[in-house]
């Protein structure tokens with residue numbers, strides 16, 4: 004060290020040393036800047052910029068060496084061997100170029116150090132080749148330790164310099180790298196000069212030739228060239244920075260616009276994050292940058308991401324809000340010229356919630372939240388295996404709300420939905436701890452009662468459920484109509500499969516409904532037969548029209564005061580080939596449920612009209628029309644077409660509808676009725692008084708006739724309540740100027756009462772049963788108007 008300092012301060016012109024250092028620093032700065040620029044380019048351009056950087060540093064080392072040599076006082080005149088001097092320049096450029104190339108293209112951090120070390124070797128090689136070009140006599144005595152130290156210093160400082168140059172982008176990094184490269188060149192040079200012993204040397208050139216003119220000129224030119232390189236490098240750097248800034252802004256804008264969270268990570272450490280990620284974790288950028296990725300995603304997920312780049316990994320993201328389910332994907336990217344990991348994070352909360360909801364909906368009923376039919380069947384399957392293993396008895400209850408359809412029609416779907424929800428709650432409350440409930444669809448519910456022990460227990464629980472509904476009705480002020488029928492099937496007594504248990508419970512439910520509603524029934528084998536019967540009936544009914552099994556009978560309607568027949572009501576009859584006569588009260592509901600009523604109803608209408616059209620006497624004919632027909636959009640058209648094709652005057656046709664036809668969809672029904680009325684057809688309200696809102700219905704549509712239901716006529720002469728109702732209806736009829744017909748008159752006393760109350764028309768077994776129209780030929784052919792000419796008995800009653 005002493006020797007080096009002594010050589011430096013005593014044998015050198017320090018002003019020229021400073022100049023050498025300046026030239027050196029400029030070339031180092033230019034080289035580092037150009038190296039960085041080359042790293043941001045690729046292909047041929049990268050090679051061009053690396054060559055320019057190699058020239059800059061190579062010339063810089065060379066010029067520094069020779070300016071420093073000019074400042075050196077060797078104590079004798081020295082000259083330079085031109086070819087060897089040029090070789091030293093070539094060596095500097097080539098080896099430095101190699102080092103820069105290695106550092107620029109290397110992917111590991113150590114590559115930059117190694118590249119720098121190669122440059123250090125280049126500096127030393129240039130120096131010792133340059134020293135070999137000295138024209139002096141004798142041999143330079145080299146102090147080996149100092150020679151080694153000079154090489155080591157060059158290699159170490161250059162290695163450190165290139166490490167900082169490559170692994171940092173800030174100006175500070177570049178200045179640090181420039182200083183270190185300058186130090187590498189200067190320290191190497193002056194240590195090597197300290198190692199050179201010139202004691203045994205003697206001059207071989209004259210004093211006039213010792214400072215060659217050409218060397219000064221070349222050094223000056225090289226310095227200018229380096230200055231140009233440095234300025235050019237700085238300019239390029241400025242351009243790079245502007246572009247990087249603009250690109251950075253653009254990228255940040257893009258990244259912030261992304262819905263997904265985006266992170267740039269290096270060696271497991273977060274470099275930057277976009278706005279979406281910051282919102283996800285509820286942290287500011289400053290609190291995220293510099294943090295380990297594993298703090299947010301956990302170590303296991305981080306390792307998995309590294310192992311499986313480009314593949315989505317589902318994990319939990321720890322955030323300020325707690326744990327967020329997330330899908331994460333990692334990609335290798337080049338960020339600011341460095342290999343980094345880009346990590347995209349998608350918040351799966353909404354998707355998970357939706358999936359959960361879908362899973363819930365797949366197994367539950369959306370309205371009541373109860374399990375649906377699918378999950379009930381599954382539960383039933385499990386229960387069957389369980390009960391088999393443990394030899395237990397369990398029960399399946401099927402529930403159906405009574406008159407739910409009417410509630411829905413009368414009060415609207417929202418009220419229907421609210422009712423179903425209340426039923427669900429009441430049901431859950433009633434079976435809490437003893438069973439599982441489900442909604443099978445519509446107004447059908449089911450309950451599974453596991454291990455009931457004895458069937459009687461299932462009956463008690465069914466009673467509890469019905470009780471709960473009754474209580475619920477009382478609490479809601481009687482406005483609601485929750486009453487249900489319950490059917491019960493038992494495992495293993497009644498069935499041992501899911502399908503059979505459900506079918507049997509449903510059959511028992513059907514029986515409960517038939518037996519009066521609001522009650523429960525256990526399945527009995529005979530019930531199964533009934534259901535099969537009903538299905539057979541429906542099947543046979545399909546062919547009834549085409550096989551001519553239907554016919555019409557006619558029941559006369561008689562003017563009570565005059566005894567004259569005013570018209571006939573047509574009533575359908577079905578003669579089953581095996582079962583014989585089947586009453587309409589049995590097959591009409593089956594036809595309505597299956598939709599067959601449309602076909603049957605049209606047949607009835609056509610048959611009645613063509614029959615009436617043949618009568619000489621212009622009597623009216625009344626035809627019953629079902630609610631299903633009234634709601635058919637083509638019904639009015641059918642009536643029109645039948646009237647035209649049969650030639651019956653519309654004024655002779657009377658259509659009888661019950662209140663249920665109005666309830667389901669009042670608007671549509673009224674529209675159809677208006678169209679029919681517009682044809683000139685009369686419309687009668689049948690079974691008046693049996694519905695929920697007979698009066699309201701009267702207001703909704705101007706009926707041509709009111710038919711008081713036979714339940715009020717029954718014993719009207721000795722039942723005060725019936726008498727009051729019939730009087731009221733008659734009063735209503737006369738007030739509205741609408742004629743009233745009394746149906747089901749069976750006894751002479753009933754007829755006498757009606758006559759005394761001035762009821763216009765009567766119909767009933769007392770006057771005549773529904774018969775084949777030929778029975779009434781004398782009337783229809785106009786030979787008589789009076790029924791007593793054919794049936795003498797009733798007229799006695801009229802006369803009384």
Ligand SMILES: Nc1nc2c(ncn2[C@@H]2O[C@@H]3COP(=O)(O)O[C@H]4[C@@H](O)[C@H](n5cnc6c(=O)[nH]c(N)nc65)O[C@@H]4COP(=O)(O)O[C@H]3[C@H]2O)c(=O)[nH]1
Pocket residue numbers: 558573574575586587588591604607626627628629659689690713746747748749766767768769773
């Ligand atoms: N106990 C008793 N009953 C009497 C008396 N007088 C008449 N009846 C019966 O009462 C029913 C009157 O018809 P509805 O009220 O329209 O009630 C009808 C009607 O709703 C329906 N129906 C009958 N024919 C048709 C049809 O062609 N189309 C449609 N849609 N329904 C029909 O079937 C129901 C029953 O019809 P039917 O069995 O023919 O029963 C008929 C008739 O035979 C009486 O003095 N005492």
